[in-house]
Structures are given as structure tokens and as C-alpha cells.
Amino acid sequence: MSPIPPIDRRQLIQYGGAFLGTSLMATVLGNQIVSNPKVQAQTINQTPQELLNQLMEGNGRFSEQRRLKANQDFNRLTEVAQGQNPFAAILSCADSRVPPEIIFDQGLGDLFICRIAGNVATPQEVGSLEFGTLVLGAKVLMVLGHQGCGAVKAAMDGGELPGQIGSVIKKIDIGSVTDDNSNAASVTMATKANVEHQMAVLKQSSVLSELMAEEKLTIVGAYYNLGSGIVTLL
Numbered sequence: 001m002s003p004i005p006p007i008d009r010r011q012l013i014q015y016g017g018a019f020l021g022t023s024l025m026a027t028v029l030g031n032q033i034v035s036n037p038k039v040q041a042q043t044i045n046q047t048p049q050e051l052l053n054q055l056m057e058g059n060g061r062f063s064e065q066r067r068l069k070a071n072q073d074f075n076r077l078t079e080v081a082q083g084q085n086p087f088a089a090i091l092s093c094a095d096s097r098v099p100p101e102i103i104f105d106q107g108l109g110d111l112f113i114c115r116i117a118g119n120v121a122t123p124q125e126v127g128s129l130e131f132g133t134l135v136l137g138a139k140v141l142m143v144l145g146h147q148g149c150g151a152v153k154a155a156m157d158g159g160e161l162p163g164q165i166g167s168v169i170k171k172i173d174i175g176s177v178t179d180d181n182s183n184a185a186s187v188t189m190a191t192k193a194n195v196e197h198q199m200a201v202l203k204q205s206s207v208l209s210e211l212m213a214e215e216k217l218t219i220v221g222a223y224y225n226l227g228s229g230i231v232t233l234l
């Protein structure tokens with residue numbers, strides 16, 4: 001049984017159709033009404049695992065300094081202006097050294113990305129990622145932590161923070177890691193624990209868990225090494 005009432009799904013489709021093109025409706029309904037079959041054809045017959053491999057191969061190209069820089073020209077821009085079908089969604093840190101399109105060697109219309117300090121799954125991020133998967137059709141959802149994450153270090157530090165910074169940091173969960181943040185190994189462990197926690201939060205979403213049950217989505221955790229450029233699946 002679908003936990004999503006039909007009326008809600010219709011409203012969601014109308015929203016997608018109004019703002020983002022009819023290819024979205026096809027993704028949700030599984031019919032043949034597509035505004036840009038060429039874009040959709042790139043992913044529609046592929047499994048979540050195949051698309052995860054595609055994403056990781058892109059990181060391999062980046063870390064080995066052989067980027068293709070595909071889908072970054074004006075032909076692609078024209079193509080995706082008609083409709084989008086990103087194959088992967090990523091919840092990553094806002095850190096300036098972790099731009100997903102570059103480190104996964106992807107281009108326009110390939111990735112649906114939510115970036116926020118500490119890659120935390122706030123209700124708003126979860127909602128965005130539900131949209132990117134259910135409506136836009138991304139079949140991979142990756143939570144991406146990274147080496148030397150300042151937000152994780154701040155969570156390990158504890159204490160008061162100015163403005164709204166604390167509202168983000170309090171969403172970070174470093175599990176049972178208690179060592180101080182001057183120990184790089186502890187920061188790494190805390191970062192990975194936080195990725196696992198945010199994945200667990202995402203899996204509480206009825207929309208995402210339904211997509212997983214239907215084998216239309218895989219949720220994975222990953223860790224980015226700032227020095228080597230290598231992303232490792234957790």
C-alpha cells in the first residue's frame with residue numbers, strides 16, 4: 001500500500017508539471033508523456049546500482065585527473081531547459097572544497113544537490129530530496145560527508161554559537177565519538193557517524209522509504225577525502 005494518498009501525488013505532479021516540465025509527470029506516472037525523451041532515456045532503464053556506479057566512475061575520473069566535463073556545454077543547456085531528469089541526488093556539506101558536479105565529473109541536469117553545513121537532513125532538506133527523487137526521478141540518494149568538516153568539529157566542540165549557526169550544528173549527530181576535535185581520526189569517525197545518522201533520518205521519510213521498497217532508489221553514505229579527491233562509500 002502506498003502511504004501517499006492519490007490526491008497528494010496528483011498535486012505534486014501538477015506542481016512539477018507547472019514549474020519543471022511534463023517529463024516529471026512521466027517519471028512519477030511511468031507513462032510515455034515526456035517533454036524531453038532524450039534526457040530521460042539516459043536513466044530510465046538503468047537501475048539505482050548502475051547509476052551509483054556511474055556516479056562513482058565520475059569521481060574516479062576526477063581523482064585520476066581525467067575529467068570528461070560532459071554535459072557542461074550549451075547543447076546540454078538547451079537540452080535540459082526542456083526538462084530535467086537528474087540521475088542522482090546528493091546531500092552534501094556547504095564546504096567550498098566539496099562541489100559535487102566537479103568531484104563527480106557531472107554536468108547540467110545530472111545531479112540534484114542540497115548543500116548545507118554538516119550535510120544535515122533538516123525537514124526542508126528532506127522535502128527537497130523527496131522532490132528530487134519522487135518527482136524528478138533521481139535513483140541514487142547520497143549523503144556525502146568530508147574530511148576536515150568544520151561543522152562536525154563545531155559539534156564536537158559544543159558550546160554557544162552566534163546567530164543561527166547553532167541551529168545547524170545541533171542537527172549534527174556524532175554518535176558515540178567523544179574525543180576532542182584536535183584528533184583528525186576522531187573527526188573522521190564523527191563525520192562518518194553523522195553521515196550514518198543523516199541517512200537514518202532520510203529513511204524515516206515515507207516517500208523515500210517507499211521508493212526504496214519499490215527498488216527505485218538506493219540511499220548511500222559516502223566520505224570525501226579532501227587531499228586525494230577520492231569519494232569512498234561507507
Ligand SMILES: [Zn+2]
Binds near residue numbers: 148
Ligand atoms: Zn563540512
